[in-house]
Amino acid sequence: MPARRVTKHGERVLKTPCPLVDFPALKSELPALLKDMWATMASARGVGLAAPQIGLSLRLAVIDVKPEGKSQRLVLINPVLLSSEGEQKKEEGCLSLPGVYAKLSRAARVRVRALDEHGEPWEMSGTGLLARAFQHEIDHLDGKLYIDRLPFEDRLKVLDVVKGVKPTWD
Numbered sequence: 001m002p003a004r005r006v007t008k009h010g011e012r013v014l015k016t017p018c019p020l021v022d023f024p025a026l027k028s029e030l031p032a033l034l035k036d037m038w039a040t041m042a043s044a045r046g047v048g049l050a051a052p053q054i055g056l057s058l059r060l061a062v063i064d065v066k067p068e069g070k071s072q073r074l075v076l077i078n079p080v081l082l083s084s085e086g087e088q089k090k091e092e093g094c095l096s097l098p099g100v101y102a103k104l105s106r107a108a109r110v111r112v113r114a115l116d117e118h119g120e121p122w123e124m125s126g127t128g129l130l131a132r133a134f135q136h137e138i139d140h141l142d143g144k145l146y147i148d149r150l151p152f153e154d155r156l157k158v159l160d161v162v163k164g165v166k167p168t169w170d
């Protein structure tokens with residue numbers, strides 16, 4: 001289960017909307033790919049990871065926010081945000097922007113539909129950290145980073161830090 005290099009802010013793949021996964025075409029490669037994604041997420045101590053963060057432009061992400069301290073692994077293939085309501089403003093970070101954190105408004109509750117690792121559709125509502133993770137990872141698949149959503153003044157504040165983030169090849 002090798003952890004892969006996490007792409008960083010400034011790399012084109014993070015700015016590119018990901019095409020839909022053709023599940024039958026990806027099926028045979030998917031188990032090995034997911035193993036690598038889980039390993040990469042764990043070694044970077046993240047709660048979510050999107051395929052473009054390991055350099056792959058695919059609508060695929062994994063999330064584990066460990067509700068009540070227990071692992072709950074979610075595989076999101078071709079996820080769609082069905083609804084969102086309310087507002088929460090919390091500090092957010094991203095493995096592709098190491099060392100950068102900012103408070104960001106997100107919906108408090110969202111409902112998501114996706115395919116799982118077997119190609120089966122699932123739907124789930126999430127609140128709190130899970131709701132943030134759903135929104136954050138789907139943003140990645142749309143070619144967006146969370147700092148793109150910051151109000152202008154807040155973005156200026158983090159810009160100096162962001163400028164210091166260079167692609168690394170570790």
Ligand SMILES: [Zn+2]
Pocket residue numbers: 093094095096136140
């Ligand atoms: Zn991220």
